[in-house]
Amino acid sequence: MKDRREGYRFLLPAAVVLLFVTVYPLFYVFWLSLHRRHLIFDISRFSGLENYAFLLQDERFLRALWNTVYFTVLSVGLELVLGMVVALSLQRAFSGRGIVRALVLLPWALPTVVSARMWEWMYNTDFGIINYLLGVDVNWLGSPFWALNAAVLMDVWKTTPFVALILMAGLQVIPRELYRSAMVDGAGSLYIFWRITLPLLKPVILVVLLFRTIDAFRVFDAIYVLTGGGPANTTETLSIYAYKVLFQTLQFGYGSTIAMVVFLCVGFISVFYVRLLSR
């Protein structure tokens, strides 16, 4: 009993820090989300769940929610497939494998702002290399259809290396003898991939998905630098919307409500994956 109490004493500092940097802000944001609070008009009053009710009528919010989901599903899906292809091909022994592995990681090593600026120029209608190479004249970031897909492409370029890296680590843990045994037993490489590699990689894939889904769902800097949420809010995600409401129009109440939605979504995603993982 004494040991146990002593243990708690050791945990106390960490608990206090967590309380101040996570739990307190979280509850404060929730508290704010229950208020109407405009700094500009100096309004501040308790309004209950009014802000939450307003979300459902706010077309810009629904649009941002849809953009976020679209961006998350498409980019994470593509990153997983491409990352798997990269990981599988880099697993084979060939000369210069170390250098290739390092090169593959490069996009991920760049700061997001830098790569977003770089892609912005690549997408440029008049001077961009993409239009030049394709021989077309598309306004990628100005077209409501292309802009969000352009952001997805950039994110895939940037994050596939991360996915590949983790999958490679997962592949290395699978004993080679399992493949050899399956081969001797007559299995072709596709069969081996579906029946052996993929199931054994499942925990690693779930971890990758957990990280990537949460990151993609909260995406901010990549798109903010690339398009600023435009054109006509077609690339505005929840984080960008929350940022604009909070810090550009200083509606602390409603902005906090949007932030709470992001928090709840991410929370659900985490619980979902962690459940799958622990099964």
Add this chain to the structure above:
Amino acid sequence: MTKVELKGIRKSFDGTEVIKGVDLLIEKGEFFTFLGPSGCGKSTLLNIVAGLEEPTTGRIYFDDRDVTDLPPPQRDVAMVFQSYALYPHMSVFENIAFPLRVRKESHHVVEEEVRKVAALVGLERHLAKRPSQLSGGERQRVALGRAIVRRPRVFLMDEPLSNLDARLRITMRTELKRLHRELSITTIYVTHDQEEAMSLSDRVAVFHGGRIQQCGPAIELYRRPANLFVARFIGSPPMNVMEARLVSRMPPVVDVKGIRVELARDREFKDRMLAGIRPEDVELSSTPSPSMVEAVVDVAEPLGVYQLVEIVYNGSRLMVRTELEDIRAGQRVYFKLIPERIHLFDPQTERRL
């Protein structure tokens, strides 16, 4: 049943030759063992037979058909790995069923065959478990079951017992022998354990430095080792090897570190030789006799039915196996080398004389 023939097999990895020309004929239904220390090329050769490695030169024939260029799936061999290579995400049933699933056998056939094999290797009660829930011996049985369910042309076993503890290894050895008798499928077995090789095999090939040193029934390797390496590798504890000199030719007498031994006349001799004598071929007595040499016991290891005794005479050491029970360290003993059991080797070529 399949006959396996290897012709002129050589294999290099990055310019280093690990197999330096192997020719072998393994008969139908034979239990054949590749025996050798680690790094002698025996596992590589097994992988070449399986098709997991390609020989640099040389051909492999199954029943006179050239299979050298066939990938592993088309050779119809089954392999048991040292690590067992069980699929951790599948049940025991699915592990054993795997080769059948690959062949897309019907549900009915899979069910029947797996149950039959499970009964054969004693796993009926464990079919629903995962490999991680099994003991080492049970995992070993799953690996065997997965190989058997194929009814392959050839069984390949790469040190299948070396991850088991000593007691279990002996049980599984008997089990393997029984299975081989029941199924009579040609089996190639790789091991570094000479006892395992001797107890299981119809014939053994001893490998060293990428070459076959000697090939034949185990008992022949024990009785007439072709060279010093085989002499030292087969038998436990290993053979004593000492320098010997020919003292007279008629009758032939050799001097083994001061002990004069008269040998049979029909043997071949050189002036200087290496004499090998197994610990079990030295006669030991605690009472003096005119034909025996005096020595002092340095170490005595009682092992139940017999004792291993290291004796010192004239500054040389000799390992002796004896059934005498009253031998203690420091004691005076008397010994004699049994002349017809002395092996002679050329000190240059290390070949048997």
